[in-house]
Structure formats: structure tokens, C-alpha cells
Amino acid sequence: MAKTSKVYNQEIDLDNLNFERSYTLEEFEYINSQLKNFTLEINRYPVNFFELDENGKLIFITETPCMREAVVAEIAAQLRNWNIQTAQGGVITTSQGGFDFTINHSTVIRVPDVAFVSQNTFLRLTDEQCWSFQGAPFTPIFLVKISDIGEDIYNSKFREADKRFKEEFITLSTRVPNGSGQVISGYLFDLT
CATH class of the missing domain: 3.90.1570.10 (tt1808, chain A)
Known part of the structure; x- marks a missing residue:
């Protein structure tokens, strides 16, 4: 089940993150905090957390061996x-x-x-x-x-x-x- 929340009036659905969109620091922190209690898979790989690039875009970090x-x-x-x-x-x-x-x-x-x-x-x-x-x-x-x-x-x-x-x-x-x-x-x- 997707976890949806509003951060600064922007709705964030963890199952349907838009990787073309720029995120604020507050949204970035919220998303990473949710990954502590929520399993997110991208391209069939579990994602532990995200990094943020210079354009505010999310870079996913998968689990490591x-x-x-x-x-x-x-x-x-x-x-x-x-x-x-x-x-x-x-x-x-x-x-x-x-x-x-x-x-x-x-x-x-x-x-x-x-x-x-x-x-x-x-x-x-x-x-x-x-x-x-x-x-x-x-x-x-x-x-x-x-x-x-x-x-x-x-x-x-x-x-x-x-x-x-x-x-x-x-x-x-x-x-x-x-x-x-x-x-x-x-x-x-x-x-x-």
C-alpha cells in the first residue's frame, strides 16, 4: 500500500515518486525518513534511501551486498x-x-x-x-x-x-x- 503524505502542500506518494521532478530539502528528508519503515522497490531492487542532486532530483541508493x-x-x-x-x-x-x-x-x-x-x-x-x-x-x-x-x-x-x-x-x-x-x-x- 502506498504511503501518501503532504509536505508543504505537495502530495508525495512513495510508490509513485516522480524522478523527473525537483524536490525540496523538506520533501527529501520526509521521503528518506519514511524509508525507515516502508519498503520501496525500484526496478525490483529495494531502495534504502535517496541522495539529492544539484537540481533537486532524487537519486536512489539500493541495498548493498x-x-x-x-x-x-x-x-x-x-x-x-x-x-x-x-x-x-x-x-x-x-x-x-x-x-x-x-x-x-x-x-x-x-x-x-x-x-x-x-x-x-x-x-x-x-x-x-x-x-x-x-x-x-x-x-x-x-x-x-x-x-x-x-x-x-x-x-x-x-x-x-x-x-x-x-x-x-x-x-x-x-x-x-x-x-x-x-x-x-x-x-x-x-x-x-
């Missing part, structure tokens, strides 16, 4: 250990933690597989920034995206993943110092 999440967990564990051993005091998120990667003055919500937010940045966040995508945008200073690109770094899968990674995460607007004098860096890991 066990091995991929094992890689995410291991990288997050290693980053957590480093965070503790070096007394960084930062915050680590995994593939459910989204960030506003404002690109060309447009809100773009992306979900890196693993991310690190410095203590300096984290301590300055408002409740609104911590618990929603509202408020001033902020980005992690380190992030990881995991892709299945194969062994040949010159293949099209690698080029496509590398291009998306650079365009959507490490953009000109996110390369600038992030309030603490630290520059964002990222890594693309291969599953093979």
Missing part, C-alpha cells in the same frame, strides 16, 4: 582507531550519513561510504545541522567511496567511478579549507 558493507566496516574501524590513537576527537560516519556538498550554489546531498568530520567542525555544528540537512552546509574533511572497478585502472568502470567521485565529492567548492584550515581529501577503493 554483504562484502561491500564488510569493506565499509573495516575502513570505518581503522579510521576510528586512528581517531582514538591520535586524539583527533572527530566524528566518523558510514554509508548512512549524508552531507550537503553544495556544488555551484546548489544543495547536493551525497552519502560517502565512510567520512570523517574534524572535531573543530563538529563542535561548531548546530542541532539543525546535526539532525537534518537544514542550516549551513558542511562537509567532511576525509571521505571514502567504494566501487567495484576491477583490476585495470584504465578501464571504463574506473574512469566512470573516478569522474563521479571527483565531480560529486571533491569539487571545486569543497576543496577550499573547511573552516579549520584543513582541506578535504578522499579515496576511491576497489572491491576486487
